Amino acid sequence: MNIRRWSVGVLAATLLVPGLAACNSDAAEPAAAPSPSTPADPKEALLASTKEIAKGNFTFTLVGDGTTGGGLVHKPSNSAQFTVKFGDASEDMSIEMDLIYIDSESWVKMDLGGAMFAAVPGAAKNKGKYQHLDKTKIKDVKDLQLDPETLDPLDSDALVKSVTEVQKTGEGTYTGKIDISAATESAALDEEVVTALGAQAKALPFTAKLDPQGRLTELAISVPVAGETAAHDIKIGYADYGTGAGAQKPPADKVVEAPAETYELFK
Incomplete structure (x- = not known):
């Protein structure tokens, strides 16, 4: 058993390998002020957002199906830094994680509960402690990767690019259809939910909000x-820009x- 098969591994893994450093050449430069103008075309407004x-x-x-982060x-x-809670220990499995990445160092604190983790070696080890991760031991673990082309763990850029229909419903508010099979x-x-949805995945309702x-x-x-x-909503939020x-x-x-057991959980 490993964490990756529960899909939360993707969320957790995005912060465990030094990837920000690869994109940090302009870290000392002040952030440019965002443009106050929003494209009039709804699709272009989402793409720019x-x-x-x-x-x-x-x-x-x-927030998703049994997941908050x-x-x-x-x-x-x-x-x-990323925190996540997934599942319910009374219903076979629960995962709580707190991951921290600073410069070239990474730490993870995990609380794994429920019957599915009861027989997993090391699942309860170091509960309440931050485990310092050895870069030489995680560099070849396929799930512990950070895409150097994006600094967004949730990849909302890919999601808005998958919007197939969109209308502006008010100041900074939009609604329409999204093809999640494309993201x-x-x-x-x-991915298992996307597969189970079949053709429905190509036209799910969505709403979006943009700031001024x-x-x-x-x-x-x-x-x-x-x-x-069960039916549910996936809700992504962003704040504190710059x-x-x-x-x-x-x-x-x-x-x-x-x-060693920690590294095995992510394989």
């Missing part, structure tokens, strides 16, 4: 019943070196 995310200075949230990306300090790389989506500067603040997708997964603070290093008395 994710450009500020690419600058790597924001906080984000995610959030965090920050702070390119100026070359740091990021399965987004960590906000569960035309930046994406919320994207909500309504997902119908898919196999054994004004966020960097991640904080875990207290020394809360840090241990990650054991």
